[in-house]
Amino acid sequence: MKRSIETLKENLMKIRTGRAHTGLLEHITVDYYGCPTPISQVAQLGLADARTITVQPWEKKMVAVVEKAIRNSDLGLNRLAKSFAFRCHPLTEERRRDLTKVVRSEGEETKVAIRNLRRDANNKVAALVKEKEISEDDERRSNTEIQKLTDKYIGEVDKLIAEKEKEIMTV
Incomplete structure (x- = not known):
């Protein structure tokens, strides 16, 4: 992540x-x-x-x-x-709006990558439960921790995107 x-x-x-x-x-x-x-x-x-x-x-x-x-x-x-x-050259208002769309799409791609990592981690935990290497309580705790990490990194992505959009729209 x-x-x-x-x-x-x-x-x-x-x-x-x-x-x-x-x-x-x-x-x-x-x-x-x-x-x-x-x-x-x-x-x-x-x-x-x-x-x-x-x-x-x-x-x-x-x-x-x-x-x-x-x-x-x-x-x-x-x-x-x-x-x-x-x-x-200074950017026109139209070009600035186009760039904010590009920034948002970059942010969305990053969020998808982070969510895919969350899915992979959850699948690995589920496989461990299936093999009876960890308990279901451990699975729930692990899934909670994985979700907290995912939320943290998605929040960081949102923050970076907001900063870049502000920078682009500043004349």
């Missing part, structure tokens, strides 16, 4: 909010001599200001390849004129 929460956090970081951060580019891969490579391994990523990401490839040959990968990523980043920096 903790891994599900960590995965959700990583996925939410990739959702753009109008502010620049290097995490926006983490999932982009470039063709590095025929091998798909994460952009962070072929270039230095940094922030010039709150809305500008700087990308400095370590090899001159890679400048065009990195620029093409960023352009094709559909992140809505534009290259600034004389430098190798990209500017994040």
Whole structure:
């Protein structure tokens, strides 16, 4: 369940909010001599200001390849004129609403994963009862504990989703 929460956090970081951060580019891969490579391994990523990401490839040959990968990523980043920096544009109200839908669906996927883990744990406990390794009282206690854990992690998902939605809707 903790891994599900960590995965959700990583996925939410990739959702753009109008502010620049290097995490926006983490999932982009470039063709590095025929091998798909994460952009962070072929270039230095940094922030010039709150809305500008700087990308400095370590090899001159890679400048065009990195620029093409960023352009094709559909992140809505534009290259600034004389430098190798990209500017994040402010989001429109319609785009903000679309992003909140994406955030909610990410949260729902995480909740489903947590519920599936609960089901698997309950099935294992039921199998132990069937094999007479634990009593029915132990089964009830275990199911209660499993439900408490599930509620705790689903509450954490709800909290993360609410924070991200607030961040997206803030102009």
